[in-house]
Every structure is written in structure tokens, then in C-alpha cells.
Amino acid sequence: MKTQTIQTVLLLICINLMLFSCQDISTHNESPYEGPPKDHIISVDRAQEMYDAYSQRRVPILQKYEDSIAADGSKFTPTRYAEYDLKTIKQYIAYIEHEAKEANVEIQTLRFYLSNYPASDKFPNGDVVKFPKRNSFFVVPTMAYEGKNVGFYLEDIDGVYTALPINRNGLRGKDENKMRDEPQGNVNEAGFFISAAPTLQGGGTTSIIFNEGNITPPPAGANDFGDDN
Template sequence: MKRKKNLGLLFVAFSLLVSCNSEKKQTTPDTEPAHKELQEEKTKEVKAPEQIISITEAKQDYDNYTKKRAQLIEKIEDPLEDGSKFIASRYGDYDIETVKNYIAYVEQEAKEAGVKVETLRFYFSTYPDKKDFPDHKKVKHPRQNSFFILPTMKVDAMNMGFYIKDLGDGKKEAALIRDYPGILDSKMGDTNKENSKSYASFIPATTSTPIMFSDQSLIMNKTTMGPPPYDSDFN
């Protein structure tokens, strides 16, 4: 009797296994097209952007900057504290994951504020002649030329830089950089007028008036600039 019972349980288990395998086989053909489409999407060829330039043109542009900009910058800048010559920067580095994450973050914040990112605007800038930034982080190379990235949105057929205001209750609003307190006067950054102009790599937290925690900058800087140390792909 016990043997018959065991055989019965074995038969039931076998029947369930066959049934499951049969269902898997039936569903496989339905899922194959979607899987193939996903693979095709992943392997889709990306065409070169129209903005790509030749290596020869890049070399010419690099040399032109050396002669007409970098040499002039180095000429008017005083030597460093240790007496060494001031060297103008030629490039800035971001690792590719940082760039991807930045774009994703900017698009996320813009979407939540109900606007569309039109462009990423690169502003030339210069670090202050100080040891520390207003956020108390060290200025690695005072007076060094740099750049920062500012996303823009469309306003009356013009692209204008913006930041995000948190209105509470999960609501966000895009506001123009030019309307931020202190931007269009000498209150931003250093009280010294000359240094205020040179300290272009700002974030809203550098204003002399208290910033509301709901104001979120989308400006990216904090990159690795070079030289120094002096190394370049073009000379």
C-alpha cells in the first residue's frame, strides 16, 4: 500500500514537471521577437556627430590658442608663490561616467520642473586668487583658467541658463540664472570687484546673502584641469 502511495506521488510530481516545461516552450516563441528587438537596439550603429573635427584642424586650433591666448595669459600673470612661472590651463577632464550621470541628473531635474534641456553651455572661467573657495574647499591652483557647464532652456526663442527651485510638496520650478539674487551685481562672490569678475566658476551657494536650501544649482565645475602638471596630446 505504501509503495502504491509513493508511486502515486511520483507520478503527480512528474506530471507537474512536464506541464511546466510545456508552458515554457509555449511562451518562448512569444518572447523571442521582443528579445531580438532589444538585441538589435543594443547593437544599433551610432553615426558620427556633424560636430566632429579632424585631428589636423584640432592641432591648428590648439596652436592658435597657444599663440593668441595662452601666451598672453602667462605674460600678464605674476609668478606663483614659489617663484615658478604661471602656466595657463589647456584642458579639463571628467570621467565619462560623471558626464553621463550629470546629463541624466540635469534631465531628471528639468523634467520634474516641467522644462526641457536645450543645450549644455560651457563658460570660460578663472579660479580666485585665494587658498579656499567660499564653501571652504581648497583652491588647488589659484588664478587657474577653467570652465563650468550650465544647462539652458528655451525662453522666448532664446536659450537661457537655469537652476531649480523646490516649491515643496514635490513641486519644482525652473528659474533663470540671471534672475538669481546677486548675479547681475557685485554681491556675488568676492566683494573685490576685480575678483568678483574673475570668479566665474560659481555655484549659487557663493552668494553673500543666505541661500534657501530649496535652490538647486545645475552648474558643474570641480574638474581636473591641466596643466599643471604640464602634459598635452598636441605638443
Template sequence: MIIIYKYQMRILALSALLFTLASCNEKKKPKQEKDPINKEVKAPKDIISLNEASSIYNNYTKHRISVIENYELEQRAPEKEFIPARFVDFDYQTIKNYIAYVDHEASKAGVKEVTKLRLYFANYPNEGKFADGKKVVHPRQNSIFMVPTLDKNGENHGFYIGEDGKAKLISDWKQNNKMEMGANSLNPNIKSHASMIPSFTLNSSLLAGTSLVLNRGNGGPPPKSEF
């Protein structure tokens, strides 16, 4: 009887040990995050209604389209057909990749926080190619480009990554360009070409670094079923 009792006690002790180990393992397991599809996300405060979107779209039609058409068809290039752009879109994944890229580059450059994505209005040249050799798909059409900003002294400034890997202000780059171009235009050793047009040679250091500007989305008239 004593032998059986000791055997039973050993079984109980072993069972208790296994139960304790199992409980510890359960506690160590990381909590599984909720399915992102089912996770509730609050709508941004700046979401507008479809009615409001349609209203401001129609305002653009009424107050801007005719002005653009008249200029393009009467002054800029009367001999060419022109249809004003009404939208610019980017692949959804491109935007996600762009934000991830900006965050990554900004973090490496020591930027504490990317404060905004600033959208600039732009206009494509009446040419077949851009300066980098890529095709201009929609000559003369309006477009946008995006620039990330950082905070400096309470103001938001567009930035890029300098050659030294640090964040630099685009406004400083622009000012340096102007100063360099002005110096070159006054330099008698720099010859002019094509009659009276001066030849500007920018210092290569002004062009070094990494741009964070996103452009070249798709543009054109929207589907007739929208707005």
C-alpha cells in the same frame, strides 16, 4: 482498438495544447537589445580631425598664452610662479552622472527639454580656499564651468532649480542679486567695514534652491605627447 485510438487522440490533443502554450510564451518574451558595444552609433557632425585640433591648440599657444603669462607674472602676482592651464578635464563617469542628474532634476522641475550644456570660461582666485572652504588647487588658473539651458521664447537660458522645485533662470537670479545688493548699499542702517568697502547682506531666499553648475575639474599643462 477503439480504446487505443482514443488514447492516441488524447495524446495528440495534449501535445497540441502544450505547443500552443509554448508558442505564446515565446511571443511574450521581450526582445533582447543588441550589445551596446556592437550597436552602431553615428559620429556627431561636430567631430574635428586631429590636425584641426592641433591647429587651434597652437593658435591658443601663439595668441593667448603669452598674454596670460605677462599679466600674471607682471601685474597680478609677480612674486609667484605661474604656469598657464592648457586644459580642463573631468572623469568620464562624472560627466555621465552629471548629465543623468541634470535630466532627473529638470524632469522633476517640469522642464520639457534640456537644450544645451553651456561652458563658461572662468578664472580661479589668487587665494588658498573658495568661499565654501574647499581648497583652490590651481590659484589664478583659467577654468570652465557647465550650465544646462532650457528654451524660453526661442532663446536658450541657463537655469537652476528654485526653492519651490521649479526651474528658474540664472539671469533672473543674477538680476535679483544686483537689486538686493544695490538696496543694501543705499541702506544707512547697514554699516560698512574695512574702511570704505560696503557690507552686502544678500536675502537668503536668493540663495535657496539647487545649483546645476558643474566645475572643479582637473587642469594644467597637457602631456607632452599630445598636440
């Protein structure tokens, strides 16, 4: 009887350990809840004020310029927001964290660059321009490099997955060939988005820049802070 009781207790302990392990596996990727990020949440009133300031100080300028160069006389409506579903954002965060870990670097910040799609149907490489002339932004993860916070991409160099700064402007005056031969860990040198840099997608390179959301002008009733159409 005593032996049977001991076996029962051990069985219950094993079951509890299994349940705890399964729960840990399913939730370990979730960040712990720590309340709202300090100094980063703004009120609805402040958001409205900032939205209205953009409407008054930027939208008319964009409209006037784009309308002045429209060969077909079409009227331009500036983009007011971009949106992504939460699943995509979580997938992107998981992706860049994985890639950074593979390259043995730590992501410092996410840098949001304001940008504009070209006024054409295709990019120089033949890709379709989804939103010609539209305002947009893209996101660049950054890493620490020589006391600076720099955006980076990744490249396989001699079998080593390497993080490379994408801004040459802060690296001028240095012997780039020498520095490519003397990587610091998995960090190395590169050019900006253009000229001497390799194409940032393909050819052994990996871009981790985030873009291509839904950024069309909001339809009537969809804009949270006012209808500018």
C-alpha cells in the same frame, strides 16, 4: 500530445518575451547610434591648428600677466585642457535630464563658460580652491524662456520643483515679485549667480552647473598637441 506541444510553444514565447523585456530595460537609457554629430567633428589637423593658435595668441599673455602679479616670483603655466572620465559625463547627463524632467522643462543646450579660479586658497564660503589661478570652464544647461535660451537652476517653491533663469540682465524692467507669483508652468524668475539670488546650493535650491575636473597643466608626454612646459 497536441496539448503538450501547445504548452511548449507558449512557454517558448513567454521566455522570449522575458528576454526581450530584460534587454529593453538594460538598454533603454542608451541613445541610439546615429553616426557622428553633423558639423561638429573636426579633423586632427584643424585641432592642432587651433591649439597652436591659442599657444601663440593667448598663452604668452596669460603667462606675462600672472607672472607680473606673483608676489613670490613663481612662474605661471596656463592650463591647456580639462578632462573627465566618460562615466562621470554620462552620470551628469542623466542627472540634469532627471532634474529637468522633475521641473517639467526641457534642456535646450549645454553652455560652456570660460572661467578662472581665484588666486586664493578658499572661496568666500570656505570651500577649498582646488586650482588657484588656473583657467577652467563650467557647464550650464539651458532652457527656452520667453523666446530666449537661458541657463537655469532649480528651486522648491511652495512644494513645486521650479526651474529659474540665472541671468537677471535679460529680465530687467519687469516686476520680479509679480512674476514669482505667476509662474509659467514650472518656470519662474531669479537673479544672476550673485546678490539678490539665493545661494545656488542649499536652502531649497539645486545647482546643475558642472565643473571640478582635472585641469592641471599636462605633464610631459601627456599633451596630445604639444608640450608647452
